[in-house]
Amino acid sequence: MSGREDVLVVGGGVVGACVAAALAERGAAVTLLEREPEVCPPESAVFANCGLLVPSEVEPLAHPGALGQGLRWMLDTTSPFYVRPRVSLALMRWLWLFRSACAPEAAQAHARVLFELSAASAALHDALAADGGEAWHYRRNGWLAVYETAQGMDAAAAQAARLQTLGVPSEVLSAADVRQRVPQVRPGSVVGGVLTPEDGHMDPAAFTRAMASRAERAGATIATGAEVYGFASGGPGAVRGVRTTRGDFVADQVVLAAGAWTAALAGQLGLRLPIEPAKGYSIDLARPAGLPDTPICVGEPHVVLTPLGDRLRLGSTLELSGWDLRIRPRRLTHLRRAAARVLGIAEDAPAGQVWRGPRPLTPDGLPVIGRSPRHPNVVFATGHCMLGLSLGPVTGKLVAELCAGETPSHDLEPLRVDRFAL
Numbered sequence: 001m002s003g004r005e006d007v008l009v010v011g012g013g014v015v016g017a018c019v020a021a022a023l024a025e026r027g028a029a030v031t032l033l034e035r036e037p038e039v040c041p042p043e044s045a046v047f048a049n050c051g052l053l054v055p056s057e058v059e060p061l062a063h064p065g066a067l068g069q070g071l072r073w074m075l076d077t078t079s080p081f082y083v084r085p086r087v088s089l090a091l092m093r094w095l096w097l098f099r100s101a102c103a104p105e106a107a108q109a110h111a112r113v114l115f116e117l118s119a120a121s122a123a124l125h126d127a128l129a130a131d132g133g134e135a136w137h138y139r140r141n142g143w144l145a146v147y148e149t150a151q152g153m154d155a156a157a158a159q160a161a162r163l164q165t166l167g168v169p170s171e172v173l174s175a176a177d178v179r180q181r182v183p184q185v186r187p188g189s190v191v192g193g194v195l196t197p198e199d200g201h202m203d204p205a206a207f208t209r210a211m212a213s214r215a216e217r218a219g220a221t222i223a224t225g226a227e228v229y230g231f232a233s234g235g236p237g238a239v240r241g242v243r244t245t246r247g248d249f250v251a252d253q254v255v256l257a258a259g260a261w262t263a264a265l266a267g268q269l270g271l272r273l274p275i276e277p278a279k280g281y282s283i284d285l286a287r288p289a290g291l292p293d294t295p296i297c298v299g300e301p302h303v304v305l306t307p308l309g310d311r312l313r314l315g316s317t318l319e320l321s322g323w324d325l326r327i328r329p330r331r332l333t334h335l336r337r338a339a340a341r342v343l344g345i346a347e348d349a350p351a352g353q354v355w356r357g358p359r360p361l362t363p364d365g366l367p368v369i370g371r372s373p374r375h376p377n378v379v380f381a382t383g384h385c386m387l388g389l390s391l392g393p394v395t396g397k398l399v400a401e402l403c404a405g406e407t408p409s410h411d412l413e414p415l416r417v418d419r420f421a422l
C-alpha cells in the first residue's frame with residue numbers, strides 16, 4: 001500500500017478487527033467503526049462463540065442430504081437446526097439459493113474453496129499466536145467429535161474418509177480410545193469418535209480484542225459507539241464515506257464487515273445480499289476437574305464443549321428466526337442435555353454466562369469477499385457463517401490486498417458479491 005490510502009472498516013467483530021489490523025500493518029490509515037460501546041460487544045456473533053479454529057470443517061451446511069434432514073429438523077424446536085416458520089421473501093429466496101447449493105458438484109466445489117481458505121487462515125493464526133497467543137488461550141491440539149449412535153458414527157467415519165481425499169487428516173477412534181483421551185466421558189455414553197488433529201481453539205473475544213489492539217498499535221483509529229446508518233455519495237458509482245451516529249467519516253475506500261447486519265447496509269447500496277442472521281447459543285459452566293484441553297463435539301446433536309481456562313463453554317445450535325434474538329430456554333436445554341449425557345455434568349449446573357449471537361449465514365456457506373459490483377470503492381468482507389473466527393486472518397489479508405490494488409493471494413471468484421443475482 002502506498003502508505004496514505006484511507007480505509008474505513010465498518011464493524012468491530014472478528015472480521016473487522018482482522019481486516020483493520022491487516023490494513024494498518026501495511027501502512028494504510030484506517031478507522032474501524034463499531035456501533036456498540038466496545039469492540040467485540042456481546043451483540044456480535046463472535047463474543048462467546050465456540051472458539052474453534054477448524055480447518056477440518058470444510059463441508060458447508062448446504063450439502064447433499066442437508067435438505068431432507070433440514071426439513072425433518074425444521075419444525076422441531078429442540079433440533080440442532082431450526083427454521084421458525086414465517087412469511088419472509090428474503091428467507092424464501094435464501095432457502096431457494098440454499099437448495100441449489102446442496103447439489104453435489106456445488107457442495108464439492110464449495111468444500112474445496114473452504115479447505116484452501118481455512119488452511120491458509122490456520123497458518124496465519126499460528127503466526128499471530130506466535131506473538132502473544134497465550135493472551136487468547138491459543139491451542140492447536142485437535143478437536144474430538146464423539147458419537148452416541150452407531151448410525152452417527154458410521155456417517156462420521158464416511159465423512160472423515162471423504163475429507164481425507166481433500167487433505168484433511170483425521171483418526172477414527174473406538175469408544176475405548178475416546179475414554180482413554182478423555183476419561184471424563186461417561187462409560188457407555190458414546191460408540192466412538194473422530195479426532196481431527198490439526199484443529200485448534202481459542203478465546204474468541206480475547207482474540208478479537210487482541211487484533212483490534214494490533215490495529216491500534218499499527219496506527220489505526222477505533223471509533224466505538226459509531227453506528228453507520230448511511231453512505232455519502234461520491235458521484236456516480238462511488239461512495240465518499242459513511243454517515244454515523246458520531247458524524248460523517250470520509251475515506252477513499254469503505255470495507256463492510258458488519259456481520260449479519262451487512263445485508264441491511266448492502267440494501268442501502270441497492271444490493272440484495274442473501275445473508276440471514278442464524279442464531280446460535282452458548283453457556284459457560286465450571287470446567288470439570290482434569291478435563292483435557294481438547295474441545296469435544298457431541299456429534300448427533302451438534303453440541304460443542306470447549307474448555308477455556310477454568311470454564312467449559314457449551315455451544316452451537318442454528319436457528320433461522322430472522323432478527324428475533326430472544327433466548328429460547330429449550331435451545332439451552334439442548335446444550336445442557338448433551339453435556340449431561342456425555343460428561344455427566346448436572347443439567348442444572350450454575351451458568352457463569354448465557355449468550356446468543358447472529359451468525360452471518362450465506363446460502364452456499366462461503367463468505368462474501370470482494371468489491372461491490374456497483375461501487376468499486378466499497379469492499380465486502382462478510383457472510384462467514386460458522387467460520388468467522390477461523391477465517392478472520394485470511395479475510396484480513398485478502399481485503400488488505402484488494403484495497404492495495406494487488407492481485408489477491410486466493411481466487412476470489414467463488415466469493416464475489418454478485419454470485420447471487422442481486
Ligand SMILES: Cc1cc2nc3c(=O)[nH]c(=O)nc-3n(C[C@H](O)[C@H](O)[C@H](O)COP(=O)(O)OP(=O)(O)OC[C@H]3O[C@@H](n4cnc5c(N)ncnc54)[C@H](O)[C@@H]3O)c2cc1C
Binds near residue numbers: 015034035048280281
Ligand atoms: C454459537 C456460535 C458459535 C460459533 N462458533 C464458531 C467457532 O467455533 N469458530 C468459528 O470460526 N466461528 C464460529 N462462529 C461463527 C462466528 O462467530 C461468525 O462467523 C463471526 O462472528 C462473524 O464475524 P463478523 O465480524 O463478520 O461479525 P460479528 O462478529 O457479528 O461482528 C459484526 C460487528 O459489526 C457491528 N455492527 C453491525 N452493524 C453496524 C453498523 N451499522 N455500524 C457499525 N458497526 C456495526 C456489530 O455491533 C458487531 O460488533 C460461531 C457463531 C455462533 C453464534
